[in-house]
Amino acid sequence: MRIVERQTRSRAGVNIHEYQGKALFREEGVAVQDGVHCTTVRQALDAYDSLGSKIVAVKSQIHAGGRGKGTLYDPNSGELVMEGGVKIAFDKGQVRDYASNILGNLLVTKQTGQDGKLVNNLYIEAGCEIAHEYYLAILIDREEDAILVMASTEGGVDIEEVAENTPEAIHKAWADSSGKLLPGASSSMAESLGLSGTSHDSFTEMLERLVSMFVSRDCSMIEINPLVRAADDSMIALDSKISFDDSASFRHPWRTEMRDLSEEEEVEVRANQSGLSYVKLDGDIGCLVNGAGLAMASMDVIKLYGGEPANFLDIGGGANKESITTAFGIILEDPNVEGILVNIFGGIIRCDMVARSIIDASREVGLSVPLVVRFSGTNHVEGRTVLEESSLEVTTVSTLAEGAEAIVAALEGARV
């Protein structure tokens, strides 16, 4: 339950771009290569000159992994432009080619979905002579209620595959909320990775800084894939994927500047601002529910009765007429929606208030698809009466199963 001063809800997590993550690494003393953030081909060419490195990496900046193995498409024609969203350029001409192929095009990776993401940002980074690639991640271990560090000698590859096929290749260590690893933990992790001498010391220093940063900046994940041992035996973070715990954003005002709204689902952001929690799905039955667990269960039951949910939507415990109207509007923005199931278990929220809000909202947004409402709990009888006495075309039911059955039948009826 939200007992906070603000009405907005925590977003799904705050992600930042690689170039922003590396700027934070520099501030924290974590070794990275020199690099320049660019938004135009001209800037990319200038960056090449200023870096003074013959070989550079030209890296697409989007909030999704798998960029290197992704594919770039022209957003207008849909034609393939280039394989690979991260390229190594050996001269200025290649920088121009790669930058032109990346900027303004859609990058599709296995994490973006088939629509891909438009690339507006580029990072030009000095090349690095790599002796070996490692994997390093820091995250919350839900089972141990602690901070977990995972490292592997199998860097540069899909860590989920490593976890699946060779779990013994993943080394783990834990830290408490003070941001300190147990004495000797970083050293023994370095040894398990086969690091010694300079690289051992370079690794332990970096790891301690990263764990401390994880805490001081309220991260939910820091992933470096690959972390590399350079030819001179120093350890360098060649990638950075950082996400923050949004619940802690109130104590990190600097995050606001790092937010790239074009990377977020606009409708989800808007829903959050109204105190709603919304996730768009691919089906045709819109759902409006109070409570996250019940909202998921409603989707599940729709599916059980042969329908496909169009969204997850939790109106939250503090819902009122305004937020319910917003919720209806958001559901109906989705052109696939052909019917709506409302499922309310009244507690603090009263079903009669929801009923009046539904009537007002449906007038305001011009509801034209079948509507099924299931009320239970506080004032459910009054709520049903309000709906039944109104001029609204609505089917009222008393259980979730009946609701799912009715909305699925209504859609089938409309199709015949």
Next chain:
Amino acid sequence: MSIWIDEASKVLVQGITGSQGTFHATRMIEYGTDVVGGVTPGKGGQVVELPGRDVPVFNGMSEAISQTDADVSVIYVPARFAASAIIEAADAFNEIKGGGLIVCITEGIPTLDMVRCVGHISKIPGIRLIGPNCPGIITPGEDGGCKVGIMPGYIHAKGRIGIISKSGTLTYEAVAQTMSVGEGQTTCIGIGGDPVSGTGFIDCLAAFEEDPETEAVVMIGEIGGTAEEDAAAWVADNFSKPIVGFVAGATAPPGKRMGHAGAIISGGKGTAEEKFAAFEAAGIHIARDPSKIGEVLLRVLVEAGLRES
């Protein structure tokens, strides 16, 4: 009998002078909960007038516990102050009474604050934390009962079913399902949907196993993490009473957080299918449709010889 709270429990409300604190303290008293005091720093000495009683406000938990002999505290404090409120309550209960129950309703507490809290509390044996981001815990009585949280009290009735759930309204749904087949509850616990929290499924199950009045359990999980799988493995070796289980989120897409901070399928792990499978493997009777929990429960009680029909 019941677990952790009953009609004799004396309850403090942290954040009692806030609008949510006052609202829910009122509902708790109306249900029959013995609310003995409240805490709001800087407002000690005031009195909050609630139905049938004037509730004293204290500046801190130590004073509140010493003056009222409370053994339970419920927290309605904004997220940014909630972790400190939990730790203050834990230290005060430990020092004065050697233990106590803390129920944190607040949603949106920073995860690392909870890592700090849970780390702190795990070193104090007598302290139990329920939540955060949960509806609380309720033990229905013959007339009213003890309600520590935000759930609608009137949907419950005293009975023999224990309920454990990660959700809020879905817990109410489970309660309504038991009622639909004429069964009441011993105690219902919402353990919350955050990735890092206090009491888990296994703690609740262990307590229900020990409670002679609890004859069956309804357990509601959701996607994310492995708490359901861990609980199922524990059940297979340690739990003797029938369980009906449901997991929300079978249709949730991977990588998307479904409202609750912890409800996310990440790296292909934490799916509803895995959890249902773990339940089945442990002999837990599953309901894939939460509207059928009552039906499944009835069948299970009959099979176990706990009911005729």
